[in-house]
Amino acid sequence: MTTDQSTVSIRDHVAGPAGTTRLFAAGSADFGSHQAAFGPLPAMDRARLIDELLQSGLDGRGGAGFAAWQKLASVPADGRRPVVVANGAEGEPLSQKDAALLHNAPHLVIDGILIAGRSLGAKELHLFAGAEQLAPVARALKERGEVRIRLHEAPDTFISGEATAVVSAISGSLAVPGDRTKRLTNSGLNGRPTLVHNVETLAHLALISRFGPAWFRSVGTGSSPGSRLITLSGNTAGPRVYEIPTGVRLTEILVSTGVDLHSVRAALVGGYHGTWLAVDQLDARFSKEGLAPVGARTGAGIIMTLGSGSCGLAATADILAYLAGQSARQCGPCINGLPAIASVFARLAYGDTNGKLPQEISRLAALVTGRGSCAHPDGTARLALSALAAFASDVDAHLRGRCEVLR
Amino acid sequence: MTERKVTMHIDWTRCDGRGLCVELLPELLTRDDWGYPVGRGGSEIAIPQNLEYAAQDAAALCPTQALRLHK
């Protein structure tokens, strides 16, 4: 969160950035600053890259949190030349970190694509992101005379960043998820093995290739090492992006970014597909292991606080209505189930005192879970259920015709 | 002999909730509020050996070709 100006010398001649400011260590988006801060592109072969990623413990930063080395290793080395896709489509309205990264450190993402592509002997390199984010990337590519990476504009929809939707969009179809029985790493874009990595994951990959796993692990916790980007938003400030060491307590993150904990009623962790945590759960650490006991996940690194003057049920009802509207309208249980959840939840939030409502929300949430081609129904159900748990006493109040916050 | 596990995959982008599969596999499937098939496993329904033929019929007869069996 603060930039430590001193540097420790690791491997070769260029030193890795010390402190937590890593991805943004160049300070400026131009190629000169980038090279000065990070040095030249390292050479990496497939086996060594996989090994270094394995040792570093880097996990995917797009939301699913799949180990980065594993995805790379599951690209078959069977002679078919694979495709590498950098995914910067941030459909999630609460997330801004990929946009921040592409605007402030496009060269690091480009490095990551090139290193992954070279090590796999890739045939094609692609980057998929919203129109506003493509501009700085295009500028950066031009600056370094790089022509192999093809840019694709992501539509402004919630599910456009889902991996199969990304591949579908690049192939010229709609950016909607597809049915999947095979892994993309085995059969993706035009049937080729396809590695889809989030842009932040690729930026970390570019740093690990240069400075090594030990350097990467010098911040963060043992089980989830390194730094990560988060987007913090909520009652005190609009969305802001920070680079933090993983495994810091949520309360520390909030306090160090100037949030008054007394003004916070709860926090939504992991985004719209995430989990509400009540105030007393906020001392959990922001990492896979730290959040597991409270039933949450880091997702794409999203934390949204709910002010003590806001009703969590109303906030959830509004998000559920949005999510229902963002269904790709392909799968029956999603098309029908999400609006049903949203409407029952809205009744609970906005004055209906029928005691069966919470039970009905739980029933519908269980009904849609696992029954879509992507995780949209599951994520929506998770949000609804977590709200019932985190705001349990307010649910009771609502059923008695009151609200703990309003009135 | 290693045990082979047959599962039936439901492609939700194709399924139109016509209910043929539920008729053929009443032991495993029911219909949800909107007519779509519900079974344990969500999109990957485990098929016990005695129901393999019924599952094959369901996959062959599904009018929208939403079902696939794999081992």
Place this chain on the structure above:
Amino acid sequence: MNSVFDQALWAVGRGSGVVAIVLLTLSVLLGIGGRSGRAVFGMPRFAVTLVHRNVSLFSLLFVVVHVVSLFLDPFAQLRLVDFFIPFLGAFKPFWLGLGTIAFDLLVVVTITALLRNRIGPRMFKAVHWLVYAMWPVSVLHAIGNGTNGREPWFLVLAVFCVMAVGGAIAWRLHEDFVEYRNVRRQETR
């Protein structure tokens, strides 16, 4: 030529044609019934689909008997090319041409239907909708080309078939055609 044999061929040709029309009509009714997603005609849904397929295959069988017997019949003056290219016939070329079109469509529809797991649902569906053109064309062919096409008993049969299919299509176009339509947010396709 043996005239008894000729007459037998002629009878088989006409008879199989009439049976084919009836089976094609049944097939359309079963197809629409199946599309509704409901258990129609007192059968479970999977049986509707199976019977639809089998009736369709029988209708093709009768159509094949129909054209082969007429091909062998010198009076009908059919040539091989008339099976595939319409309006070249020597005898009543227009009405015969309609028969050719219906035959070709039926062959294409049947082949794509049997191969639907290979060609995928989109292609299958697009081709299958040709039946809504094929069926009326085949009925017109039967009325216009047939020697008994204007006999009362056949016209009664034809009117019966037209009413049944017309009614089924009207139902097909009705809002509540598909089962669960009233509780679903959107007709998926």
